[in-house]
Amino acid sequence: MESEKWNKEGIEKAMEEGKEEFLELSIKLNDIIVDFCVRALRTFEAGSGEPLNPVQVKQVITKEVKYVLEQISDPEFIDIIVRKAEIKYAETLEE
Numbered sequence: 001m002e003s004e005k006w007n008k009e010g011i012e013k014a015m016e017e018g019k020e021e022f023l024e025l026s027i028k029l030n031d032i033i034v035d036f037c038v039r040a041l042r043t044f045e046a047g048s049g050e051p052l053n054p055v056q057v058k059q060v061i062t063k064e065v066k067y068v069l070e071q072i073s074d075p076e077f078i079d080i081i082v083r084k085a086e087i088k089y090a091e092t093l094e095e
Contacts, residue, residue, distance in 0.1 A: 033068055040064040 035059070045052050046062050052060065071077060 033065060036068050037061045037064045 040060050040063075041052065041057060044056070072081075
């Protein structure tokens with residue numbers, strides 16, 4: 001069976017053209033992670049009944065970022081994303 005070859009030049013050109021979209025999506029991802037952190041900060045603040053001090057804020061944010069990254073690195077989560085991305089891509093082919 002003959003293996004399919006990738007069009008390296010075509011891929012590189014498409015990646016170059018897609019840089020702006022990649023950057024926009026990266027910004028959206030950062031914003032979503034920030035939203036997770038703010039949610040965690042509000043939750044901890046509500047539990048303590050008073051504003052968090054700067055050390056607590058940093059600790060909560062650091063733990064929340066690590067937790068979110070662990071979540072999205074989980075193999076089951078990755079499988080879900082792969083399936084959803086495959087479906088979404090297939091839908092774009094039908095358009």
